[in-house]
Amino acid sequence: MKGMPNMGQIMKQAQQFQSRMAKLQEELSEQTVEASAGGGMVTVVANGRQELLSIHIEQEVIDPDDAEMLQDLIMAAVNDALSRAKNMMNEEMEKLTKGLNIPGMPGLL
Numbered sequence: 001m002k003g004m005p006n007m008g009q010i011m012k013q014a015q016q017f018q019s020r021m022a023k024l025q026e027e028l029s030e031q032t033v034e035a036s037a038g039g040g041m042v043t044v045v046a047n048g049r050q051e052l053l054s055i056h057i058e059q060e061v062i063d064p065d066d067a068e069m070l071q072d073l074i075m076a077a078v079n080d081a082l083s084r085a086k087n088m089m090n091e092e093m094e095k096l097t098k099g100l101n102i103p104g105m106p107g108l109l
Contacts (some may be wrong), residue, residue, distance in 0.1 A: 017096075024096055025049065028089055035080035042073040046081040048088050 028048030041061040045053045048108040055077070061070060 016056070020096055023090055028092060031088060033084035033088060035077050035084055037076035037080070038073040042077045044074075044081040046075040046078075048085055049087045050082050050089070052078065065093045073093070086106075090091055 029051075031048040032053060033047050033048075034043060034045050038061060041058045043056040043057075047053055055074065057070070057074070061073065063069070
């Protein structure tokens with residue numbers, strides 16, 4: 001069958017992909033995104049592996065009589081940060097898989 005890669009080529013390509021994937025995961029753990037809610041009253045930092053690194057809450061937004069508002073602000077900031085981290089990861093994955101001719105791979109994420 002002309003044009004079909006041999007098993008050695010497929011294995012070599014898989015090993016290269018695995019190596020690049022490991023490197024990408026390491027790089028993503030070092031890249032961060034920041035999101036805030038309530039005009040900066042709650043700020044969240046996450047890395048490219050979608051792990052929360054920090055949450056900062058301004059003192060004036062802490063109201064014992066309105067915990068629900070603070071919860072909503074935290075949830076909004078966290079969801080935004082995780083969404084940004086996921087987008088960053090998807091962009092990097094697209095770069096990594098670009099040029100790979102592996103059937104069934106386009107919808108990897």
